[in-house]
Amino acid sequence: MTVPAAIAACSVSKSFGGVRALTKASFAADSGSVHALVGENGAGKSTLIKILGGRIAPDEGEVLADPALRIGIVFQELTLLPYMRVADNLLLGREPRSHLGLIDRAAMPGLAERSLAELGITHIDPRALAADISLAERQIVEIARVILASPGILLLDEPTSALVEREVAWLFARIRALRAAGTAIVFTSHRWAEIAAIADRITIFRNGSDVGSFDSIDETEAITLMTGRRLEALFPARPPAPDGAPALELAGARAAGTAQLDLALHPGEILGVGGLAGHGHRALFFGLFGAPGFIEGALRVAGKPRRIRTPRDAIRAGIALVPEDRKSEGLFLPLKVRDNLTLPILRRLSRLGAIDLGAERRIASDTIARLAIRTPSAAQPVGALSGGNQQKVLLGRWLLTKARILLLYDVTRGVDVATKHEIYELVVRLAREGYAILFYSSDAEELAHLCRRVLVMRRGAIVADLPAEQLSAEAIVSAAMREAADAA
């Protein structure tokens, strides 16, 4: 390389408690270009980003960075301080001072507002607490905070995982502007379309090492390099069309913030729900699971009218929910995989109040095998697993209960390609076994390939019911956006 890179890692290695995260990985990013790091979860991308940012030291190898350039990092885990204002978070460490030398708290929202506006963000109130804004907004604030420090090197670890299309477009506009201004940008994502759209150069990681850098590479080839095997088809064949009486019916039911909804979900069916984020999907899914529930209309489970006011009611009705944010909604991260799996059925496993540990072990290992949960042992804390495998643990837990209706809410968000594939296969298999599955995804491609029917929601209402023959990612997205397009 003739021009020295803005930042480079030279055969760095890093282990965490005996587990190798990086093995002699090398990587270099230039100023004025966007460099994408791709690989499965656990391939070492996040570790490399932390090493590049100087947050952790490599065991071997070294990092060379242009000392004149300030490094900004957006971490995969959000670092916003929840009970401080957005303005406090944005300006932390760079607060304006009054003439007394004290921090001018009153001036901060105004300053933050102007700074955000310069970045094209006017929908986030700098006076709000970080805890009170949505996940996507928090992600944007996180990104904005780093950009506002005008870094010469910008490291973004999965910045788009919580963002919807519009917000991704905003982020890419910012990235392009920064690139034009000469910033070196390193970026990781699981969404191939994003990588293809923005990356000037792509480095692929597998098992803690770089396996190749390219100016352009097509998806199939990239996936082959990432996984070390060729994925013949990412999506398995759809399950057969269902027949028989619906497992779950809604007739004119209204969840918090939605219009009246009608739907019928049959055993053996994967009924897709699509549309842009923030259009009532969450209210529908969480409402069905007993969160601030349905306020009117009829809800029938297996033909019988039911009231679902609390998650306990939902569980009794055989309904299970796997949310996208598994950390805050379902798993006990420090506990063992086994404990997480068997928690709801402990009573069943107990003899005279004592847990039958042998039975518990057996059931846990059966489930781990059945769902192909990748964990060294059933005694591993769930927090140590990758996101996709955590998702499987949560799903496995529900399968151990008597749930027959599965609400899968964007379960593949932030999950790497190989694990996604496993989840798709699992979902299809469950449908074949007769589970009724309501499947929301922010990825239209997924819906188009897994479902025979997709309901598209907009502004809290079901605005399209796309049958198998009309299904395509484009059809779903255009149904979701039609009104917006009409208005424009």
Added chain:
Amino acid sequence: MDQDATRRKVIAGLTAGLGVASLPRTGFAAGRKLKIALSNSYIGNEWRIEMENLFKAALQMEPYKSQVEGSWFNSGNNVSQESQQISGMIAERMDAILVDSASPTGLNGIIQQAHARGILVISFDNVVTTPAAIKVNTDQVKFGETLAAWLARKLDGKGNVIMVTGVAGTTVNEDRNKGADMVWRKHPGIKVVNRYAGNWDSATAEKNTAAILPSLPKIDGIWCQGGTDGVLKAFIAAKRTPLPPTAGEAENGFRKFMLGYMGQKVDGLSIGQPPYLVLVALELARRILHKTYPRRDITIPFPFVTDATVKVGETVFPHLPDSFFTDFTDSGPHAVVKICVDAATKGTPCPGRLTVHLPKA
């Protein structure tokens, strides 16, 4: 009443404003009751309960029934809270405040303020150090000394003795130990083989004694500030019987042992800090406010009982619990005060008039 209040307001204002120590009070108009409040630092043990009951009973007996309007407050052994309650009493314009204090010094400030506003403050039992309060108490050095002297005589001046002490850091504890040590010095034949805290509590004394007893040689005598029945029970549990002569507090349980209890009979001397100190304080307040007694501190003698003088129904009560303090009333011809047992256990009045003999003025 209004006139009187106005006048006292003026006096209070003057005294506060000028910082004058106190102004003489004029006599009280006939028919107006004296407002006397009891500030009790806590009500967490039998002694304090009896003390408060005696106060309540006295308020329902003549002469207090017609002359005194009484009230009482507890503060959970919290000095700041007791101090705050006393300032409330100042605001309520009490004529006198009787204080059993949570701290010898912690209330000095507020008591000085009460004094400056012309309120009579009488401190008893756990007394305060400020001269602004009149003190009513027993002589704690004498307590320790009397117990030790009796024991020394009983043992003919030689033998192994244990000392079960009170709550460390309190003046009462130090004084009692000091009195005992004075006696031991005069009797070189007496060896204090151990000295440990019983915290004036039967359960603590029993537990600590049980823990320490196996390491001790033969014990010839017990000197105990409080929790005496607990100490004796530990001796019985450890099969250290017959029980050695014991000089201790006025717990009912201890006195039961003097009669014969749990198959053992003990020779003993029982002295107590009498709960009727509150009655002495009350009488003193009444007399000073009526100007029939000078403002001065009073030390009253201990009521004491030995295995020879103990008397069922008067100084020992077999049907009452071991923890009951039997010295709620004095006995004998020169008794300071005599009152019935219901006054101490229930706070109900006894028949007749209550007479408290203050030392000659």
Added chain:
Amino acid sequence: MPPETSSLTLPRGSRLGHTIAQNIGLILAGSILLLAILGFVLIYALEQHRLPGNFELTSTVNSAMPLVFAAVGQSFVVLTKGIDLSVGGVVDLANAMAAVTMGKTLGSALLWSVVILFVGAACGLLNGLLVGLGRLQPIVVTLGTLSIFQGLAIRVLPQPGGAIPPSFTDLLVNPNAPYALIFIVLLGLGWAAFRRSRPGVDLYAIGNDEAASRTLGVNVLRTKIIAYMLDGLLAAAAGLFLAASATAGDATTGDSYTLTSIVAVVLGGVSLFGGRGSAIGAIAGALITTLIVDILFFGHVDPLFQSFYEGVFLLIAVVAGGVIGGAIRRRR
């Protein structure tokens, strides 16, 4: 790509709404304080047939002073998601030292006050180092140091006694007029300035999320040490006020401030989970705690039930705070 997609616009909530929602703990504490004052005046007037005057105001303020200082100190540590059980021990130590050292003149009293405040800060430093450097749990560390400080206090003043110069008493807790309110105002101003300093912001940051703060470049160790030192210093100040009102020392009278300072902090709307609340709330909480004693006194509540009612008031206040705060946040 169309230009409008690079900017994001949507409606949002009102300014006042934010201010109320974000300071709900403080607003509730203030309201409870107002209610307590009204309740006190009402009960006083009913029982005494007159309104409370200068003496009542002065004695209430003076009684509250040690707790006000201890509670503000406690709030620093609680904001870092810690808790300081050693407050009572530091109050004891300061109280004991004051009684032993101060002598007869105001000059020597003031000089020794400075020394005692330093000793308090040193006690805090010890806590801060153990918690920050040793990465130990604050509740365990301060439970241990509580005993150590109490032991030191007893060593300094084995038996209650000593003396405080009357001039010092008049300066801190003047019995004739509520001059001590000045100290409360100064404390409030000091807090407002601290809140607007680097350590003040960092204090909230680590209380919110210690790991994230570290990632964001906040000096966690330094901030914790500052918090514990200020806490120790203010606890020592509480000890000085206590000694001044008693006019003498007692090495055990400060013990109760460990619990009451936590009560005051909670009543003042400071979250024990850290990162939320304010020392101003703690001041209000301390005044409420003090007023409750007065209300029960003048209400002639049976002394045996006083602690029962104190507990009931505390629970009502905390539950009401949680419910109202939650309702307001949900509404938005």
